[in-house]
Amino acid sequence: MKMSTKKLQWLMFGWFFLFPFLPVPGYWITIGNYIGLYSIVALGLVLLTGIGGLTSFGQAAFVGLGAYTTAYLSTTLGWSPWVGLGAGLVVSGLAAGLIGSITVRLSGHFLPLATIAWGLSLYYLFGTLEFLGKYDGLSGIPPLSLFGLDLSSPRVMYGMIWFCLGGCLWLVLNLLNSRPGRAIRALAKGRTMPEAMGINTAQYKILIFVLAALMASLSGWLYAHLQRSVSATPFGLNMGIEYLFMAVVGGVGHVWGAILGAVVMTGLKSQLQDWLPLLLGSNGNFEIVVFGVMIVLLLLWSRDGLWPWVAAVWAKFHPPEPEVVAPAIAPDGYGDMKRRAKPEPGALILEVNEARKQFGGLVAVKDMTFEIKAGEVVGLIGPNGAGKSTMFNLVTGVLPASSGEIRFGGERIDQLDSRRIVQMGIGRSFQHVHLIPHLSVLENVAMGAHLRGKSSPLSAALRTDRHEEAQLLFLAAEQIRRVGLGDYMHTPAGSLALGQQRILEIARALCTDPTLLLLDEPAAGLRLKEKEALASLIRQLKGEGMSVLLVEHDMDFVMGLTDRLVVMEFGSKIAEGLPVEIQNNEAVLAAYLGGIE
Amino acid sequence: MDFGIFAVLAQDGVTNGAVYALLAMALVLVFSVTRIIFLPQGEFIGFGALTLAALQGGQFPKLIWLLIGIGILTFLVELGSALRQVRYKPLPKRHLMWSGVENLCYPLFVWALAHTFNWQGMPMVVQVLFTLGVTVPLGIMIYRIAFQPMAEASVLVLLIVSVGVHFAMLGMGLFIFGPEGSTTLPFTDWSTEIGAMLVSGQSVVVMVVSASLIGGLYLFFDRTLYGKALRATAVNRKGAQLVGIGTTQAGRMAFGLAAALGTLAGTLIAPLNTVGYDTGFVVALKGFVAAIVGGLASYPLAAAGAILVGLLESYSSFWASAYKEVIVFTLIIPVLAWRSLTSGHGDEE
Numbered sequence: 001m002k003m004s005t006k007k008l009q010w011l012m013f014g015w016f017f018l019f020p021f022l023p024v025p026g027y028w029i030t031i032g033n034y035i036g037l038y039s040i041v042a043l044g045l046v047l048l049t050g051i052g053g054l055t056s057f058g059q060a061a062f063v064g065l066g067a068y069t070t071a072y073l074s075t076t077l078g079w080s081p082w083v084g085l086g087a088g089l090v091v092s093g094l095a096a097g098l099i100g101s102i103t104v105r106l107s108g109h110f111l112p113l114a115t116i117a118w119g120l121s122l123y124y125l126f127g128t129l130e131f132l133g134k135y136d137g138l139s140g141i142p143p144l145s146l147f148g149l150d151l152s153s154p155r156v157m158y159g160m161i162w163f164c165l166g167g168c169l170w171l172v173l174n175l176l177n178s179r180p181g182r183a184i185r186a187l188a189k190g191r192t193m194p195e196a197m198g199i200n201t202a203q204y205k206i207l208i209f210v211l212a213a214l215m216a217s218l219s220g221w222l223y224a225h226l227q228r229s230v231s232a233t234p235f236g237l238n239m240g241i242e243y244l245f246m247a248v249v250g251g252v253g254h255v256w257g258a259i260l261g262a263v264v265m266t267g268l269k270s271q272l273q274d275w276l277p278l279l280l281g282s283n284g285n286f287e288i289v290v291f292g293v294m295i296v297l298l299l300l301w302s303r304d305g306l307w308p309w310v311a312a313v314w315a316k317f318h319p320p321e322p323e324v325v326a327p328a329i330a331p332d333g334y335g336d337m338k339r340r341a342k343p344e345p346g347a348l349i350l351e352v353n354e355a356r357k358q359f360g361g362l363v364a365v366k367d368m369t370f371e372i373k374a375g376e377v378v379g380l381i382g383p384n385g386a387g388k389s390t391m392f393n394l395v396t397g398v399l400p401a402s403s404g405e406i407r408f409g410g411e412r413i414d415q416l417d418s419r420r421i422v423q424m425g426i427g428r429s430f431q432h433v434h435l436i437p438h439l440s441v442l443e444n445v446a447m448g449a450h451l452r453g454k455s456s457p458l459s460a461a462l463r464t465d466r467h468e469e470a471q472l473l474f475l476a477a478e479q480i481r482r483v484g485l486g487d488y489m490h491t492p493a494g495s496l497a498l499g500q501q502r503i504l505e506i507a508r509a510l511c512t513d514p515t516l517l518l519l520d521e522p523a524a525g526l527r528l529k530e531k532e533a534l535a536s537l538i539r540q541l542k543g544e545g546m547s548v549l550l551v552e553h554d555m556d557f558v559m560g561l562t563d564r565l566v567v568m569e570f571g572s573k574i575a576e577g578l579p580v581e582i583q584n585n586e587a588v589l590a591a592y593l594g595g596i597e
Numbered sequence: 598m599d600f601g602i603f604a605v606l607a608q609d610g611v612t613n614g615a616v617y618a619l620l621a622m623a624l625v626l627v628f629s630v631t632r633i634i635f636l637p638q639g640e641f642i643g644f645g646a647l648t649l650a651a652l653q654g655g656q657f658p659k660l661i662w663l664l665i666g667i668g669i670l671t672f673l674v675e676l677g678s679a680l681r682q683v684r685y686k687p688l689p690k691r692h693l694m695w696s697g698v699e700n701l702c703y704p705l706f707v708w709a710l711a712h713t714f715n716w717q718g719m720p721m722v723v724q725v726l727f728t729l730g731v732t733v734p735l736g737i738m739i740y741r742i743a744f745q746p747m748a749e750a751s752v753l754v755l756l757i758v759s760v761g762v763h764f765a766m767l768g769m770g771l772f773i774f775g776p777e778g779s780t781t782l783p784f785t786d787w788s789t790e791i792g793a794m795l796v797s798g799q800s801v802v803v804m805v806v807s808a809s810l811i812g813g814l815y816l817f818f819d820r821t822l823y824g825k826a827l828r829a830t831a832v833n834r835k836g837a838q839l840v841g842i843g844t845t846q847a848g849r850m851a852f853g854l855a856a857a858l859g860t861l862a863g864t865l866i867a868p869l870n871t872v873g874y875d876t877g878f879v880v881a882l883k884g885f886v887a888a889i890v891g892g893l894a895s896y897p898l899a900a901a902g903a904i905l906v907g908l909l910e911s912y913s914s915f916w917a918s919a920y921k922e923v924i925v926f927t928l929i930i931p932v933l934a935w936r937s938l939t940s941g942h943g944d945e946e
Contacts (some may be wrong), residue, residue, distance in 0.1 A: 048811075049753075053753070055753055055756070055757070057760070098930075099930070102930065102932055102933050102934040102937050103937065105937045106933065106936060106937055109634060109752045109753065109756060109893075109932060110889070110936075112634075112753070112756055113634065113885065113889060113929075114929055114930070114933055116882065116926075116927070117882065117885070117886060117926040117929040118927075118929070118930070119927045120882065120922065121922065121923045121925075121926035121927045122881070124920075124922040124923045124926070125920075125923045128919040128920060149767065229725055238764075241760050241764065244757065244760070245761075248757060280772060282772070282775075284768075284771045284772070284776065285768070285771075286768050286769040286771065286772060287768075288764040288765070288767060289764065289765045289768030289769055289772075290768075291761070291764050291765075292760075292761040292762060292763065292764030292765030292766070292767075292768065293761070293765050294759070294760040294761075295757065295758070295761035296743050296758055296762060296765070299747065299750070299757060299758050299761070300746055300747060303750075303754065368918070568932070
């Protein structure tokens with residue numbers, strides 16, 4: 001469920017800002033400082049884990065890089081802490097970029113494993129390097145000062161830390177609510193869907209890993225100048241794990257869960273460290289048992305953490321409102337957005353020539369040849385296992401062809417990846433819908449508009465992309481109205497019926513401004529009324545000049561809808577022609593109903 | 598460096614590598630059957646070694662208390678899940694009775710055994726077997742409590758659970774065994790000279806035990822139908838269930854084997870190194886580095902990776918001993934880079 005809990009969020013944040021002005025003991029301020037420092041790191045992990053679907057146990061090492069860089073520069077070299085901040089960010093960013101770029105192409109679990117090893121190795125490095133003071137670390141780090149203002153007291157540092165956290169929150173929230181932000185959210189769905197929208201998944205994965213490292217590094221910088229000394233211990237693997245726990249406890253899918261998690265874990269830890277030794281009669285960090293058990297229970301019962309629960313209670317009193325709203329009228333320049341030229345009706349747009357796909361000894365698609373002309377609706381049908389989906393994957397670039405040629409608009413596409421193919425004007429839907437269920441219909445559809453904008457993550461974070469963003473949202477809203485889902489604009493996509501979700505996917509594909517639309521078994525699992533709605537949408541699109549390739553095995557659905565049918569069985573084309581001809585074709589009847597052996 | 602030192606380092610490296618190989622096997626095994634990245638593996642090293650040390654020192658192995666406690670918890674979890682389903686199906690009495698025997702009676706039986714016999718005087722093989730009798734059920738119980746209810750979750754969620762279990766076991770290890778480590782008696786004092794090189798019997802035992810276990814596992818998973826069935830559960834849980842493979846059984850077996858391999862690794866290193874409650878984690882992580890060389894999928898590659906890690910560690914402890922750990926753990930970066938370049942596209946979760 002997506003809910004706006006803006007008031008609650010800012011109340012929570014405001015409370016932490018007012019907190020040091022109350023007559024509270026110094027110890028509480030210290031706790032507040034740590035909550036702030038941890039929240040910054042946990043915020044990065046939320047972006048990485050909950051939103052992007054990656055994870056890291058090595059954030060403590062990035063905190064350490066930030067802390068040690070500024071410590072070394074400001075003590076041994078005597079440079080300003082502000083230089084240390086910049087240097088720390090550069091060092092952490094480069095390290096994260098390196099690790100990110102070598103793990104990004106491997107399956108998801110290699111990154112966390114790499115971060116465990118990397119976290120350990122950096123920890124040992126901090127502890128052995130002579131110039132970093134070995135395990136004693138570095139001390140005598142100067143306090144921060146800003147325009148001659150001394151920031152050495154913990155109460156003043158509190159303001160500094162929470163100001164930095166506020167800044168990070170503002171930037172992250174802006175980023176998530178934008179074109180690059182939608183690309184980041186799409187990452188959690190794997191690789192195929194975002195790539196089919198033209199999103200460079202590898203680049204965005206590295207981006208969020210670097211962003212999380214930068215936030216950790218910032219936290220380390222603040223830590224070094226708050227504590228005025230650094231040593232290796234707080235940057236070990238255990239701390240790295242605790243950071244991840246904070247994010248998970250608070251709610252790893254929610255930006256505000258980072259603060260909540262940091263509050264809960266920090267409070268719990270300080271209480272447990274007071275009570276457990278008394279209870280058990282010996283000293284040691286026994287709180288890790290409680291943390292471990294708590295995490296297991298939490299993942300068992302409430303995988304989403306505590307924030308959704310808090311937000312749900314709040315929502316009872318303050319009904320949520322949609323967060324992302326498209327402009328009501330076309331924003332300036334909307335009419336000038338680049339649109340692809342429509343091919344002449346009847347012009348050849350897709351040619352498949354002897355395309356073949358082999359998996360080891362299995363020939364899934366065997367020398368298929370067919371073509372689609374502009375404005376045609378062509379059905380690719382065949383019984384289960386005929387190779388339709390593989391053929392579909394060849395045209396959409398999910399798989400490269402083993403041999404043969406596929407041309408789109410005269411250009412060869414059989415070896416291009418799906419990101420390149422969508423740029424050329426082939427839009428697609430998925431047999432098993434690929435949506436982000438908790439995002440609204442509008443936000444899901446706007447993912448398709450990725451290639452229609454070019455705002456960078458930086459401009460999104462700083463909100464200089466708002467004009468383009470309005471255009472993209474308006475474009476998405478137009479496509480939603482075009483397919484007839486206008487009433488559901490702000491409904492979470494996951495709560496739509498399957499038929500509506502399929503139509504949503506068509507709207508998303510339309511956002512890519514395709515000249516050819518590929519629909520993968522769009523009628524599978526739909527009820528009669530839903531099929532009728534889908535068929536009338538496809539007719540309407542055809543009326544607007546769109547070419548469509550339908551992969552289906554529902555004969556009734558394609559009969560009345562298509563101009564031409566291509567029939568596959570065992571990877572080969574067994575027939576092609578008008579629907580009426582196919583209906584009476586003996587080979588097709590044999591394939592569907594079972595022939596006489 | 599002369600040949601003598603070179604040879605000693607090589608022997609050291611291969612010996613340690615053999616232990617890492619065992620751990621890497623266990624990690625690949627658990628991952629390929631359950632998709633769980635089994636970080637708590639390291640705790641079994643410490644638990645195993647310290648239990649063996651207690652037996653040899655004539656003390657009561659305190660790990661049995663943990664076994665009894667976790668056993669009760671496991672039984673309660675079983676009972677709870679049976680009671681929750683009581684509306685839909687009758688109480689599985691036989692299953693519960695069996696679970697009672699396994700989780701309540703067996704730990705008490707072990708407790709009684711520990712008290713009845715004088716374990717100090719027993720042959721080492723028997724002591725190791727008794728240690729396995731404590732740790733292996735612990736592994737199975739942990740699977741039942743923490744992982745079985747979440748068997749369908751993503752690799753990422755299972756990994757976080759794994760870290761949670763690691764934390765919990767680490768803390769309990771500290772409570773049970775205290776912060777000090779122990780060593781165990783050597784397996785043998787025998788040694789021989791091959792050319793200029795002194796070969797210690799200890800190294801030979803480690804290598805032989807590792808090699809035969811690895812060989813056995815490899816044959817089991819690659820050549821037997823049951824082994825292949827286990828691998829199928831990781832690839833497609835639903836599908837495996839539909840063709841009649843017991844995925845829960847598979848998970849229990851994987852965890853039992855992993856606990857056994859971890860314990861054996863612990864008993865193999867304990868005569869040479871002081872093992873504390875927390876030593877195992879870093880050792881197991883070296884096994885991880887090796888397993889990653891094999892892409893968490895290939896047994897022979899993981900074994901080769903383990904030898905590489907052992908040799909790297911041994912030679913770097915000669916040239917740059919302070920940076921030993923740094924070098925070993927940084928190895929993961931070129932390894933991943935190599936895997937990234939040789940593999941195709943990252944697969945989907």
